[in-house]
Amino acid sequence: MIRRMRYRLTAFGLALALAAGSALPAYADGITDGPAAEVASTSIGAVYITGKSYIEVKQAAMLEGDGNKTLAFTLTLHNNDDYEIQFIDYWVRLSNQAGTSFSVSLLPQDKDKNRVPAHSSLDLNMIAKVSESTNFSDLSFRIVKWDFSAPNYERTLGTLKVPADYAMAAPAGSARIVNAPGSAVKMSIRSASVGKNSSYYLPKVQLFIENVGSRTAELPPYQFAIRTSEGLLYPLEAKGFEEKDRSLHPRFTRDVQLTGTIPASVSPDGWELVVTNQTDMNGSKLTLPVAMFVMPEATDVADDSAVPSGQSTVIEHEEWSLLTKVSRFIRMKSDAYYQAAMTFTIKNESKSSVKLPEYRFLLQTADGLTYPAKAEGLKDLSIDPLVSKDISLTASIPTSVSAEGWKLLLLPAADPSQPDRTSDTRLAVYELADTKDEQGVIGVPYDFAVGGGSYQATLEGIQRMPWDEQDILAANLTLSGKMPSSQPIPSLSGYFLLDNLVRIPAQLVVKDNAVTVSKSRDVQMLLYGKLPYSTGYASIKVVLQETNGENKQDLLEFRTGSETVGLPEIAVDSSHRVNNTGRKSQMSVRSVRSYPGISDAELFTVQFNVRNLEKRLVSIGNMVAYFKDDNDALYPAEISKVTKKIGPGSIATLLVSAYLPSGIDRDQLKLIVGTGVKDGQPVTGDAAPDAYIDAVSFALPKENKEPKKDFANLDFYPYTVSLSRFHAQPVSITVGGGGIVSFGFDYELSKNPLVEASDRKLVLEFKDLAGSFVISRTFELGKSGAEGALPVGKNRKVITFNDDILFHKLPYLNQYKVEIYEEFNGEKRLLASKQFDWNVMSE
Numbered sequence: 001m002i003r004r005m006r007y008r009l010t011a012f013g014l015a016l017a018l019a020a021g022s023a024l025p026a027y028a029d030g031i032t033d034g035p036a037a038e039v040a041s042t043s044i045g046a047v048y049i050t051g052k053s054y055i056e057v058k059q060a061a062m063l064e065g066d067g068n069k070t071l072a073f074t075l076t077l078h079n080n081d082d083y084e085i086q087f088i089d090y091w092v093r094l095s096n097q098a099g100t101s102f103s104v105s106l107l108p109q110d111k112d113k114n115r116v117p118a119h120s121s122l123d124l125n126m127i128a129k130v131s132e133s134t135n136f137s138d139l140s141f142r143i144v145k146w147d148f149s150a151p152n153y154e155r156t157l158g159t160l161k162v163p164a165d166y167a168m169a170a171p172a173g174s175a176r177i178v179n180a181p182g183s184a185v186k187m188s189i190r191s192a193s194v195g196k197n198s199s200y201y202l203p204k205v206q207l208f209i210e211n212v213g214s215r216t217a218e219l220p221p222y223q224f225a226i227r228t229s230e231g232l233l234y235p236l237e238a239k240g241f242e243e244k245d246r247s248l249h250p251r252f253t254r255d256v257q258l259t260g261t262i263p264a265s266v267s268p269d270g271w272e273l274v275v276t277n278q279t280d281m282n283g284s285k286l287t288l289p290v291a292m293f294v295m296p297e298a299t300d301v302a303d304d305s306a307v308p309s310g311q312s313t314v315i316e317h318e319e320w321s322l323l324t325k326v327s328r329f330i331r332m333k334s335d336a337y338y339q340a341a342m343t344f345t346i347k348n349e350s351k352s353s354v355k356l357p358e359y360r361f362l363l364q365t366a367d368g369l370t371y372p373a374k375a376e377g378l379k380d381l382s383i384d385p386l387v388s389k390d391i392s393l394t395a396s397i398p399t400s401v402s403a404e405g406w407k408l409l410l411l412p413a414a415d416p417s418q419p420d421r422t423s424d425t426r427l428a429v430y431e432l433a434d435t436k437d438e439q440g441v442i443g444v445p446y447d448f449a450v451g452g453g454s455y456q457a458t459l460e461g462i463q464r465m466p467w468d469e470q471d472i473l474a475a476n477l478t479l480s481g482k483m484p485s486s487q488p489i490p491s492l493s494g495y496f497l498l499d500n501l502v503r504i505p506a507q508l509v510v511k512d513n514a515v516t517v518s519k520s521r522d523v524q525m526l527l528y529g530k531l532p533y534s535t536g537y538a539s540i541k542v543v544l545q546e547t548n549g550e551n552k553q554d555l556l557e558f559r560t561g562s563e564t565v566g567l568p569e570i571a572v573d574s575s576h577r578v579n580n581t582g583r584k585s586q587m588s589v590r591s592v593r594s595y596p597g598i599s600d601a602e603l604f605t606v607q608f609n610v611r612n613l614e615k616r617l618v619s620i621g622n623m624v625a626y627f628k629d630d631n632d633a634l635y636p637a638e639i640s641k642v643t644k645k646i647g648p649g650s651i652a653t654l655l656v657s658a659y660l661p662s663g664i665d666r667d668q669l670k671l672i673v674g675t676g677v678k679d680g681q682p683v684t685g686d687a688a689p690d691a692y693i694d695a696v697s698f699a700l701p702k703e704n705k706e707p708k709k710d711f712a713n714l715d716f717y718p719y720t721v722s723l724s725r726f727h728a729q730p731v732s733i734t735v736g737g738g739g740i741v742s743f744g745f746d747y748e749l750s751k752n753p754l755v756e757a758s759d760r761k762l763v764l765e766f767k768d769l770a771g772s773f774v775i776s777r778t779f780e781l782g783k784s785g786a787e788g789a790l791p792v793g794k795n796r797k798v799i800t801f802n803d804d805i806l807f808h809k810l811p812y813l814n815q816y817k818v819e820i821y822e823e824f825n826g827e828k829r830l831l832a833s834k835q836f837d838w839n840v841m842s843e
Contacts, residue, residue, distance in 0.1 A: 039175050039186065044073075044166060047143040047158030049090060052080035057092070057141045057160050061168055063276065063289035064231060068129050071102075071139070072288045074179075075124045079116040087114050087122065091154070093142040096134045104128045107279055107288075109181070123179055127281075127288060137162050169294045176291070180220065183213030185248065187291075194268070194295070200261040201268060202368020203236070203295070207256040211248045219246040220277050222290060224258050229270030236260040236273075237367070259367055271295035306407055306429040313428050315410070320350035326408055326430045327390070332446060333399060336554050341447035342373065342393040342408065342432070348383040355382045357413035359427070363395045366405030371395050373408065376454035376482050392482055394449035396553070406432040441558065445480065448555045450490045450546045454482040455517070459542055459558040461565035465674065465695045466626055466634045467530060472691050473504060474528040475542045475558075476565075479517055486516035493552055494527045497541035504529040507680040509693060513582020524580055526693050528677070538562055567672065567697040576696045577613075583682075584613035587696065589671065590653070590717065592703045595827035603827045606656040606671055606700065607717060608639075609755075610646075617645040620652045622676040622683040624692035627658055630668040635660055637671075640758040643685075653718060653757035657825065671698040708832035714820060715831070716762060718755035719781045721790075721820075722748045726842040728766070728816055731800065743775070744798035745818075749790050751782060762790065763821035763828055766799075768813060769835065775801060778823060813838050 046056040060073035075092060079085045094102045107125040116122045130139070140161045147155040175188035187209050194203045203226055211217045224236040236258040248254055258273075273293035278285050307313045312325040328343035340363060348354050361373035373395040383389050393408070408430040445456040460476040473496055481487045489510060496504035506529035517523045527542060542558040570576045575588035588609050595603040604627065612618050625637040637658040646652050656671060673696055675682055676689030683689045708714070711723035725746040732740045743766050760781040767774040777799060783789035790797070817835050821828040836842050 039177055042176070044141065044162060045160040046078075047160060049077075049085075049143070049145065049157055050081055053085060054078055054080075055090060055092075055143050055157075060136070060162075061289035061292060062130070062136050063274070063287065064132075065287070068132055069134065070287065070289060071128045071130055071136075072290075073126055073141075075126060076121055077116050077124070078121045079118060082118050084118060085116045087116060087124065089146055090157075091144050091146070092126070093144055094128050094130075095140055095142070096130070096138040097140075098138075100131065100134075102128045102130045102134075105281070108281065109279075125179075127286070136168070137164070137166075168292055177212065180217040180248075183211055183215045183217035183248075183250070185217050185219070186210045186212045189293075200264055200368065201266070203258070203260055203262065203271075203273075204368065205236075205258040205273060205293075207258060209248065209254040209256065211250050211252055214250055216250070217248045219248060219254075221246070223276045223278070223287075225274045225276070226260060226262055226295065227272045227274045227292075228262070228266050230267070232266065233274070234260055234262045259369055261367055306431045309431045309433040313430075314349070315427055320348065320352070320354045322354070322356075323347040323349050324410070324428060324430075326432065329432050330446070331403075332557060333403075336399060338397040338399055338403065339446070339448060339556055340373070340393075340395045340397060340406075340432075342395075344375075344391040344393055344408070345388055346383060346391065347388040348385055351385055353382050353384050355380070359413055360411040361393055362409040362411060363397065363432075364407045364409055364429075365397070365401045367402060369401055370409070371397050374449040374454065376449070392447060392454055394447055394454065396555075408432060442560055445478075446556050447482065448544075450492075450555060453487040453490060455487070455490065456480040456482060457544055457556055459560075462540060462542070462560060463567065463695065464564040465567070465692070466533065466628075466672070467691060468636070469533060470530045471533045471535070472528055472530055472693075473506075473540070473564075474526055474693055474695075475506075477525045477527060477544070479523045479525055481516075481518040481521070484519050486518045486521070489515060489517055489523055491547045492525070492544060492555075493547045494542065494544045496527075496529050497543060498531075498535070498537040499539055500541070502537070504531055507677070507691070509677055509680050509682070511580040511583070511694070513580070521581075528691055528693055530691065536562070567695050570696055570698045572699045572701045576698075578694065582614065583618065585618075586611040586613055587673065587698075589698045589700060591715075592666075592700050593822070593824075593829055594666070594703060594705070595824060595829045600662050601659045602662060603825060604658055604660045604666070604669075605824060608654045608656050608671070608673065610652045610654065612646040612648055612650050612652075615648050617647055619645050619684050620654075622685075622687065622689055623654065624674050624676045624689055625656045626672040627660065628670045628672055628697070629664050634672075642756045642758065644756050646756060647754075650754040650756065651718075651752075653755055655758060655824065666700075667702060669700050671700055672696070673698065707830045709834060711818075711820060711832050711834060714762075716760045716781055716822060718752040718757050719760055719792075720750050721762060721781070723818075723820070724843065725796075726818060726836045727840070728836070729839045740800055740802055742798060742800050744796060746794070746796045747790060748794045749781060749792050751792050761823040763823045765819045765821065767817050767819070769815050769817055775799070 042059045044057040044060060046054045048054040056076045056078065058074050058076060060071065062069050062071045077085065077087055077090070092104055094104050104126055105128070107127060110124045113122060113124060140159055142159045143157045144154040145157055146153060175186050178185050178187055187207065189205060189207060194201055209219070222241070224238055226234045226236065237260060238256050238258055241256045273295055274289070275291040276287050277290050278287050309326070312323050315322045315324055323346070325345045326342055327345040330341045332339045344361070346356065356378065358378055359375070361375055362370040363373050364370045373393040376392040378391050381389060409426050410428040410430070411426060442459050442461060445458045447454070447456055449455070458478040458480070460478055463474045463476070465472045465474060479489065493508050495506045498504065506527045509526045509528065511524040511526055514523050539562065540560050543554055544556040545552045546555050568576060575586050578585045578587065590607040590609050593605050593607070595605070610620055620642050622641065623639050625639050627635040627637055635658050637656050640655040642652040642654065656673070674692030675694050676692050677683060678687055678690045714721045723745050728741065728743045730740070731742040762779045762781055763776060764779065765774060765776045777788065779788055779790040781790050782792055784791035815835050815837055817833065819830060820832045821830055
């Protein structure tokens with residue numbers, strides 16, 4: 001059985017003495033109500049300078065130096081009179097019991113302070129160098145007033161000696177008010193602990209700071225250290241106290257975590273936490289004492305003999321025995337965090353099944369900092385005899401800590417009746433291999449934990465697609481759950497980083513119509529951002545983040561070179577399948593058609609089919625398209641919209657169109673099509689996309705420009721039109737001598753019921769071969785009710801018109817021509833042409 005002893009903290013007292021500093025309270029057992037702590041007094045005493053006003057000496061602290069000691073204290077002049085008092089009329093003399101006097105100076109920031117208005121007070125921070133043999137309790141403070149009629153021009157108003165019961169350490173659980181530049185702040189200790197491994201003591205103190213003033217405080221660059229009973233100083237590192245952000249607004253708070261290492265050979269008795277600050281005095285840097293805190297003695301030191309990396313150890317219980325091992329350890333590094341993923345293997349070596357406790361895990365760094373490791377698959381886990389089970393662990397560690405000497409700590413389960421009180425007894429400690437930090441690579445799944453769930457993410461590839469004068473970077477990701485049961489899709493975001501310098505903001509799209517993920521159900525996601533199309537780079541980072549309101553934290557980082565995945569190339573007469581859950585579809589090019597326009601350009605169109613492969617109705621989202629020629633020139637295209645939802649197996653036919661220069665080789669054109677998105681969501685309705693995803697390049701078939709010589713089965717997809725029985729003849733003479741001409745034909749119009757498309761228009765031109773007249777009529781296919789409508793079905797259409805000249809010419813006319821055009825965007829394309837005889841009913 002592995003034996004582990006607990007290391008506890010006893011009562012933790014603090015002291016404050018400052019020139020511009022603070023005092024922090026200390027607490028038993030490491031945790032207390034720091035923010036609510038009461039303010040402790042640090043006054044040495046006061047001397048009245050008038051009947052109402054007085055000078056107070058307070059907040060004194062002394063720090064050893066090279067051959068002397070530095071004393072820092074504060075004089076506060078309380079003016080309770082109805083007139084102004086000037087501090088220049090007063091001073092303080094400092095001496096010890098032997099009568100030795102020591103020079104006192106004002107700190108530079110207080111040298112210009114003098115006037116104290118009526119009914120106000122003024123703090124003045126002072127320092128003095130005293131002899132190395134002088135103790136704090138030996139000091140006395142003599143308050144004097146300048147008086148030119150008195151000996152030495154000064155008159156003593158009173159002398160203050162350090163009281164016998166005065167302690168520089170504030171009582172446990174108390175706080176201190178500190179005069180930071182700009183405002184007053186209250187400081188207290190929220191928690192404190194001291195751990196130990198085989199080589200070092202590992203102190204850890206969490207300092208709580210609150211601005212209790214009415215203005216913004218600019219916290220000075222305090223330094224922190226542990227002073228041992230031998231007078232040895234060991235610096236502490238401060239987290240949450242970075243130089244770039246020391247402003248603290250009124251009522252705002254700040255937590256500062258202090259950590260360090262002290263050799264285990266040093267006696268743990270009589271430690272003090274020392275807070276100092278540096279100031280410039282006459283061109284030299286002077287270290288001033290700010291606060292001192294009595295640290296607890298180390299008792300019940302833990303035995304941290306760690307299990308070597310890759311080896312196993314036995315955890316024994318009265319009724320069962322478990323063989324445990326860290327079988328896998330991967331560490332990925334992003335700009336802000338290491339992401340650690342571990343597999344903890346447990347083998348039941350007992351003779352009966354074991355229901356495992358909900359063990360707790362901590363990841364510990366070489367500096368003694370500990371971070372929770374989230375366990376997946378441990379709750380209600382039972383293991384049969386001689387069976388092994390793997391537990392997945394994940395942890396996030398700031399990159400500011402050392403990456404060497406990491407360990408995994410196994411701790412007992414929390415007591416269900418007292419979940420807030422947990423044991424720090426270590427059942428086992430496992431060394432983690434100091435491997436090279438891994439970077440996420442394409443095609444490899446990586447673990448992460450967020451929001452109580454456990455997941456895997458895989459980068460499938462990166463595309464670079466055109467978007468006007470920019471390009472779109474798009475990273476395709478697969479999100480998997482690590483649990484058999486469903487978990488919610490976490491709130492994620494991300495960004496790209498080019499060459500470790502240029503950050504590209506990005507939007508995340510969940511491509512599948514899903515809200516959960518599990519081991520058996522992946523979710524496809526895509527991260528996209530924009531950059532100038534001329535941008536070059538050597539490497540790309542894809543950073544996946546956890547999003548919690550305005551806060552974002554890096555979770556995973558994938559790295560790759562400048563290479564990107566090319567767009568899928570779809571050959572002529574082939575199709576592209578989209579497998580996103582809830583949006584499964586099949587895309588294909590049906591045909592191409594050009595419409596002669598102005599002399600140097602023509603309207604070029606592609607009929608593009610999208611078939612619904614889902615079992616429910618779906619909306620076809622707004623799509624984005626470009627035509628690309630053999631010189632990689634890109635021409636933005638418009639896509640018609642289909643507003644109706646498409647049933648299972650049905651098709652939406654979209655018309656993709658653009659005016660292209662006449663010199664382009666149409667046979668080399670390719671169509672690039674993608675799904676339109678805006679603000680991370682697929683776009684439908686009238687919304688305009690701000691990007692597109694899942695782009696595919698389609699090769700285009702050659703166009704058949706030869707008109708038909710008959711009118712059977714004319715293609716107006718999804719409509720088919722057949723025209724027959726043409727008959728043109730005069731029908732009557734008008735009163736004025738003119739005439740009415742009749743032109744009629746039979747038609748049969750059918751429509752594929754499984755296809756939804758935008759409106760189709762047929763243009764019929766009836767013209768004399770001699771060119772003496774042209775009659776043109778436009779019909780909207782599938783419409784009914786209007787004169788220019790051709791409803792689906794069989795019917796005869798008759799057109800009559802008045803033309804006096806034509807009517808009188810009819811005896812001399814032999815033939816006329818009918819031409820059928822398809823119209824789109826005001827442009828026409830000839831589909832069929834045929835000649836007929838006047839006054840004869842054609843077949």
